[in-house]
Amino acid sequence: MVLKKFVKLFVVFFLFSCNEQTNYNLYSISGNALGTKFNILYTSTSPLQELTNLTDSVFVEINNSLSTYIETSDISKINKGLDFIKVDHHFINVFNKSKVIWKSTDGFFDPTIGLLTKAYGLGPKNNIQSSVNIDDLMKFTGFEKVSLNNNMVIKESKEIFLDFNAIAKGYCVDVISRMLKQNNITNHLVEIGGEMVASGKNQVTDAFWKVGITDPLNTSANNFINRIELRNKALASSGNYRKFLIDKESGKKIVHTINPKTGDAFETNVLGASVIADDCITADAYATSFMAMPINKSKELISNLENIDVLIIYYDKNKKVKVLKSNGFNKLILD
Numbered sequence: 517m518v519l520k521k522f523v524k525l526f527v528v529f530f531l532f533s534c535n536e537q538t539n540y541n542l543y544s545i546s547g548n549a550l551g552t553k554f555n556i557l558y559t560s561t562s563p564l565q566e567l568t569n570l571t572d573s574v575f576v577e578i579n580n581s582l583s584t585y586i587e588t589s590d591i592s593k594i595n596k597g598l599d600f601i602k603v604d605h606h607f608i609n610v611f612n613k614s615k616v617i618w619k620s621t622d623g624f625f626d627p628t629i630g631l632l633t634k635a636y637g638l639g640p641k642n643n644i645q646s647s648v649n650i651d652d653l654m655k656f657t658g659f660e661k662v663s664l665n666n667n668m669v670i671k672e673s674k675e676i677f678l679d680f681n682a683i684a685k686g687y688c689v690d691v692i693s694r695m696l697k698q699n700n701i702t703n704h705l706v707e708i709g710g711e712m713v714a715s716g717k718n719q720v721t722d723a724f725w726k727v728g729i730t731d732p733l734n735t736s737a738n739n740f741i742n743r744i745e746l747r748n749k750a751l752a753s754s755g756n757y758r759k760f761l762i763d764k765e766s767g768k769k770i771v772h773t774i775n776p777k778t779g780d781a782f783e784t785n786v787l788g789a790s791v792i793a794d795d796c797i798t799a800d801a802y803a804t805s806f807m808a809m810p811i812n813k814s815k816e817l818i819s820n821l822e823n824i825d826v827l828i829i830y831y832d833k834n835k836k837v838k839v840l841k842s843n844g845f846n847k848l849i850l851d
Contacts (some may be wrong), residue, residue: 532720540719549575551585552709558696559703559719570699574691581606582684584630595630597674602667606820610680610687610797611830612663617801618659623818625805626776628657630677633774636781648777657776686711686752691747693796705746710753714746725730726850729753732788732829733837741829741839744848750796754803755788773807785831786811792825802826811840818842 543563549571556571558564559680581604593601603611609806617625631653661672669678685708685838693713704717705725714725724747728740732755744751750779756774774781789806793799802824811830818826818840825844832838 518656524782542718542720545571550579550583550688550708552685553732554574554706554708556692556696557705557718558701558724559717560701564696564699564701567696567699571692574688574695576689577604578606578684578688582610582680584679586680591678591680594669594671595677600668602648603664603669606687606691608667610683611669613687613797613801614680614683615659617798617805619803619823621805621809622813623776624661624808624813625682625801626659627678627680627682628656628659628662628676629674629776629779630679630776632779632781633679634677636774638774638781654779657669658781665737682804683801685709686750686796686798689750689796689800711751711796711800713750727751729790729827730766738837742827743850744790744792744845745850746848749792751790751792751795752799752803753788753790753797754807773804775808784808784810786814787829787831787837789814789829790827790845792848794823798824815840 521846523553539561540559541561541563542557542559544555544557545567546553548554554571556567564570579586580804581590582743584595585589586592590601590603590607594603614625614627618627631649635653656673656675656677661676662678663670689706689708689711690713692708693704693715696702696704696706697715703719705714705718705727706712712727714727717724724745726743726745728743730740773784773786775784784807786807786809789803791803792800793802802821805817806826806828809817811828814826814828824846825842826840826844827842830838830840
């Protein structure tokens, strides 16, 4: 699966100025969190003074619950094999959604690929193991081997290593969006590492929030394969085109998408996937899944999903670039 900490995602903002005078102003804060950059844009008649503190508190809570990069987090304690760790509501929400997506994708979304992630040098310490015995590591993967009971994680084996990095940023986007609404900031755009949710409008321009999706074959600034309008929706994108390692023996690229079915972390014909959904946790998880799936499997899944729109860029068998778009995605394209 795609580890979003290492992926430079496709999404950048489009902001349009307005010539008309209004009572609304556009405000923003940005910074670093969850191993990446974040941006929050919102319109209001006055700024939310405590926004930085409120946002920082969300990041701290989610890191302490779900970050594999913090040794004292709940997930790190669980991965070390410690028992009787009571997890918080953030962990429970992400765990339960992961189960839903795991079932929906027939296991192509699987948070138990943590041991494989580490073996390929894609984990917290980035140490590539000299030899990777996939068969041995696959014995400790499979989300069916993990459950929740009385707010505690039950693993069939202590060696199982959970990793929610492919869904946690999307979840955090949703949490911050809800926090803004609770503080009467209903018109906003929240983005963390390319995962985003749009609420309401940019009231300065009286238009829905507009964003661009970069062409993965030409990633120069302001080069977009599409520009779209987000109307109270979330968008997540995944890709392997910028960050990768090289296997010394085979010379193949080791990408940040691990196939939970095979344990492989090598390049496939899928270049990038963008997903629009009602919430960002859902969009994030499916964007990861479509990067790992064969394109025919993705087409089948897309036809059966409700309230999900998808764009997938891939090579066909003749190495020609193809773009798969759902009908709903096409309707959001601006040009």
